[in-house]
Amino acid sequence: MNANFDWSARLPLYWQLIRGDRPIGTLLLLWPTLIALWWAAGGVPPPGVFFVFVVGTFLMRSAGCAINDWADRDFDAHVERTRERPLAAGKISPQEALKVAAVLAGLAFLLVLPLGWRVVAWSVPALVIAATYPFTKRFLPVPQAYLGVAFSFGIPMAWVAIRGETDAACWTLFAANFFWTIAYDTEYAMADRPDDLKLPVHSSAITFGRWDVLAVFLCYLAAFALWARAGILAGAGAPFLVSLVVAAGIAAYHLELIGTREPARCFKAFLHNNYIGLVLFAGVVLDLWRA
Template sequence: MSAAVLPSRLALYLDLIRWDRPAGWLLLLWPTLTALWVAAGGFPGWHLLGVFTLGTILMRSAGCCVNDVADRDFDKHVKRTAQRPVTRGALGVREALAVGAALALLAFALVLTTNAPTVLWSFAALGVTVLYPFAKRAVAMPQAVLGVAFSFGIPMAFAAVQGTVPPVAWVLVAGNLLWVLAYDTEYAMVDRDDDLRIGIRTSAITLGRWDVAAVLAFYAGFLLLWAWALAPMVHPVVGAVTLAVAVAQVAWHARLIWGRTREGCFQAFRINHWLGATLFAGVVVG
């Protein structure tokens, strides 16, 4: 491969994995790191911090490869996604899947440095990651499947630290699932007209005129579950301040999505990682 070709291929690969749009892997990272801190009762050590940070980035990137291959015939009809590398033909299906497989193998190599329970959880996580892109064809709210996929970092973090997954982890998983439903419904609201035209199922379509109310209910459920789960582990003052900042952010989301404009809904989705960062910071400080 010539020197002139290599940079162009690298640029396509970086575009394929959304390297310039880190919001996606940050949405995965914050709940995973929060679970890691809770499981360890504080700083989990550099090894686990590195494994879960790099592993999150790698698996989210691998998921993008699978998603773009699965959705390539749909994405060409949506203005926001029509220029993705696989959709426009700049990358072939086999090449995109090969990139995804390589990234997933690197993530698995990191998991192998932990323990047997974490390795077993990683297989389930991979299975749901591969399944999600196809859920849009059969499930009325595929965002729920994404919620499961985006929550696997929580039980994996507990398994890596404690060798088991205690009840508090499942409360965090349930809350995180609601958070994913909230922000991915905002994302789906951006493309609702295009999705209706091409026949894709999304939570924004399923919820109809109740979409905004449902998003706010999802946020409320998320914050209530996490506040309940984390209350015994976080200083009351820190917990109260953290919750107040989180509620203020949800109020801003409500304002952004109230008119159901593409711009407002997309901005609401893009700033969600700050909500996750706020809760993580509250756990670290508290």
């Protein structure tokens, strides 16, 4: 390490690189993972497992952000919302971003080692998918579908960590989260569409075109139907069903926001998905507490 390296100046830039100041991505990744932990455990999961998944979620999302900015370093400077990111603005180097990503991913991998070889085996494809997602924007018409898989991997990992295997409830929850991810990330893509249309990248907002709002509605519809089915398979009761109704009302508000297709309102809808995850998790916790 260079003796003149100024950590006090670099750390705030690294914090911005991994979106430490914008935790929405970590929260959207965390809620379904927590739901999986609580359902798999039938209540409060073991503290050690809870710690691993909470910290691991933060580390993997942070590593993903660093890789994403490295992959998009030639695009972000041309997008209004991302042009001030440290790498796009030239405040850190591409090599620094890769080193940050490698360190965080390595820490996440070390964190899961005590949970056994089954969880470790699941962590490998999870890491590969997370690392390759940024590049899918070059060739997949709907890269949000790939992200849906990446953002759902915590569910089977949580199930395996608690029960040693997956089951129908686990995979139904996985499918629900897959469609939810496409819904909220399409809202995110709608906010960036004016800039993305000028770049050689794909997004669901571009691919769906004038059917974007309908596509978001259908993805929400699929997600809620699958959440309901997962709840039935997990033996959930009234509190979870009530949380589904409340969350559906929140989703309806999102559809109203994105109906105008104004970037600021679309981005607000994306951010607001945190409340869907929070409400559903609260429903799961209350339901299991009641039981």
